[in-house]
Amino acid sequence: DAGVIQSPRHEVTEMGQEVTLRCKPISGHDYLFWYRQTMMRGLELLIYFNNNVPIDDSGMPEDRFSAKMPNASFSTLKIQPSEPRDSAVYFCASSFLTGGSGNTIYFGEGSWLTVV
Amino acid sequence: KQEVTQIPAALSVPEGENLVLNCSFTDSAIYNLQWFRQDPGKGLTSLLLIQSSQREQTSGRLNASLDKSSGRSTLYIAASQPGDSATYLCAGILSGSARQLTFGSGTQLTVLP
Numbered sequence: 697d698a699g700v701i702q703s704p705r706h707e708v709t710e711m712g713q714e715v716t717l718r719c720k721p722i723s724g725h726d727y728l729f730w731y732r733q734t735m736m737r738g739l740e741l742l743i744y745f746n747n748n749v750p751i752d753d754s755g756m757p758e759d760r761f762s763a764k765m766p767n768a769s770f771s772t773l774k775i776q777p778s779e780p781r782d783s784a785v786y787f788c789a790s791s792f793l794t795g796g797s798g799n800t801i802y803f804g805e806g807s808w809l810t811v812v
Numbered sequence: 813k814q815e816v817t818q819i820p821a822a823l824s825v826p827e828g829e830n831l832v833l834n835c836s837f838t839d840s841a842i843y844n845l846q847w848f849r850q851d852p853g854k855g856l857t858s859l860l861l862i863q864s865s866q867r868e869q870t871s872g873r874l875n876a877s878l879d880k881s882s883g884r885s886t887l888y889i890a891a892s893q894p895g896d897s898a899t900y901l902c903a904g905i906l907s908g909s910a911r912q913l914t915f916g917s918g919t920q921l922t923v924l925p
Binding site for chain 1: 916
């Protein structure tokens with residue numbers, strides 16, 4: 697498997713623009729997570745899905761952030777309108793609930809967002 | 813709320829040395845604990861996963877232990893190499909919760925040749 701695939705890898709956008717980050721989880725995984733990493737706050741969970749259904753979005757910072765998972769192989773994280781303080785690395789991760797054998801969570805390479 | 817702490821924040825050692833990275837968590841009701849490695853500009857690579865019923869896991873030169881009663885996990889790296897230089901993060905999943913990880917702030921390791 698190719699692992700968790702994220703796009704774009706890098707994006708620079710102007711304040712006020714809409715940003716859409718994309719994620720393809722590992723095939724067969726039933727959990728998908730969106731994390732944000734900054735120097736100040738480290739890694740923070742934004743939202744996660746189970747079987748395409750959002751389970752916990754309490755980490756989403758504001759209404760400007762939204763996430764969808766229309767099918768098992770695709771998810772998006774959208775920021776509209778973007779602000780400079782949204783500059784961060786956004787990671788998508790996935791896992792498979794296998795009971796006693798693991799629940800290892802696999803991360804993508806991240807989307808490096810800069811809002812100027 | 814589960815909190816995860818890693819000490820030290822940074823560590824520099826000469827090549828060949830054995831070293832221990834520490835991770836502590838506030839809630840002993842932990843489901844499993846995972847150690848990750850992050851290289852600069854890269855994503856997170858899973859190193860070891862320890863489930864709550866286990867006490868340790870080994871992979872090559874890496875050994876991770878979990879002591880739920882004391883709220884601690886350690887990552888032992890034997891015979892360190894310059895290629896081990898990276899940031900190491902531990903993350904726990906709380907029992908009863910779903911599968912989200914709570915991360916520590918990481919230990920930045922530098923292995924000097």
